[in-house]
Amino acid sequence: MTPGDNGASTPEDDDPFGYLYADGQANGAQPPSGGYGYPHSVNRVRAVGRRPYGQAASAPAAGAPAPGTAAATQDAHGPNPHYAAPEALAGGGGVTGPGPSRPPRAGGGGPSRGSHAKGLLWGALAVVAAVVVGIGVAVLGGDSDVPSTDDRAAGASPAPSPSDDPDSATDDDEEEEEPAELPTADAKTLRLGSGVETASDVQGAQSDGGVYVTGLDSVGSSVTWSVDGIPEDGDYTLFARYSAAGSDQSMTLTVNGKTFGSKLNMSNFAGAGDGDFAKGWTQTYAYPTLTEGTNTLTLSCEKGDGCDVLLDQLWLKKGQVTG
Template identity: 65%
Template sequence: MTSGNNGASTPEDDDPFGYLYADGQANGAQPPSGGGYGYPNSVNRVRAVGQRQYGQPTAPTAPYGQAPQQQGAYGQPNAHYAAPETLPGGATTSRQPVQGGGGRGRGPNTKGLLIGAIAVVAAVVIGIGVAMLGGDSGNDDAGDGGATPTASQSAEPSTSPSASKAAQTELPKIDAKALNLAPGVTTASDVAGAAADGGVYVAGLNNVGASVTWTVDGIPEAGVYTLFAGYSVPGKDQSMTLTINGKVFGSKLNLGNFAAAAEGDYAKGWTQTYAYPSLNKGSNTISLSCQDGDQCDVLLDQLWLKAGQVKR
């Protein structure tokens, strides 16, 4: 047995590389030129892809080292391949012809989509507006029946914790003749215009140490009150010391010429002033006195109280 030939000339025994050996060449092995292994009468088993056609003549194989002949020009159908749908009983394509004239397909109806989108947005906006209006109405109803008042329902806050109860209570008021007078202080009614009963007023306060005292009962609760004083001055501003429960309140009680009376005209000088002392619940002592440095040329006719901090 030699290289390239195993004895029997069968396709299975052909050595495809026998022509490369000396003993193979001696047995007639040649380089392949017709598609075989190179031996004489060897079986040609190699075919180009798409070359074999059943029931048709076999196309000649190109010589070794040369490109096979093209079966058709570029763009032309190849004889070795046919689309399945062109064969009898082949599959049909799913592509449908586009309906419409002019050979141009119609795209989606974008105008209709835009109109629909605008309608949806408008409906949402209207719904939100209706919900907001309905929510406001519900809040108003709840506020009317609720325990917590709204800002518009709340009363103006009092400047004193005693205002709520004291405002419902008539607070004390005193005329000049009921005041407790210090020695040297008297009452009179010579000057017209006093508001006290009978036109009586307190005189003689224009001396250091002169004073009037009011012991007031019935204060409903502790807090800040307004103390009013009715008086007259002779066309000049005056000031005296105010004492609440034994303690001096503020600097001085302002007894100004608010009536703008001419100097010396007591009858035209009747007016009133006020202060905001803190009082205890029940009984309190209020005193108006002439101390060193005070201006005490004053006629005093009344004292009265109001709840909270007010001006009239």
């Protein structure tokens, strides 16, 4: 073996791809007959972008170079082949065929970025629409006592209404102030005129000890009540409790030295028979105008009056009332 001649077993013969190099071809390197050196395999090479998917390999046309030769390789790839992809023959041994085929994607394949963005946009619009509808329902409901979302988040409770708060009483809820109690005169506290006296023989008087005033049936007889503690000027009601039996009676009322405009009506409202004074107890009233402080009230029997009565009590109330 001489330098430059290493015999038949050259690296090109050992390299299954030696036939691809110029020096290998010069030394007689040949492509393997079994397709990349694998038994029963078939070698098919095509240019990049020309490989059909999902289709069975077709037989070479008439006059085409035999597969696996250098001429076939140059024809398939041109002057600068990038790679050679094997194709399996249908029903061949060894490698039974290509892996699962993937159908081509229409329009570039798979959902486009534009359609994905549109889906997100429609989803966002649906959320906004739901929020708007919820706000509209809450506004139409209009319950001002229902706490807002911020109040509930802060743990605040609804503000109580005035009717719920016992301490928030209004002027209308305040109790009407009771008028001051005015004086009351029993028979024993009255100043008696000439011929007038007190007695307790007839039952039914309400003064202390059942005492009443009698002897008022003669002209010129009278009783006087000096009233202290009148709170203010104004109209008042004078009540008189008395007993009349048989016919109706009336007496003259004098207020602070002036005769009242009408007689004090002392009719037999109880319907008692003649002399039955125990049954005839009843009451009457008049509306005098009094001044603040002390006032003088006098009942007298004047000419033309009917004065056959027993007088029990006198009392006052503020304003013009009937009971």
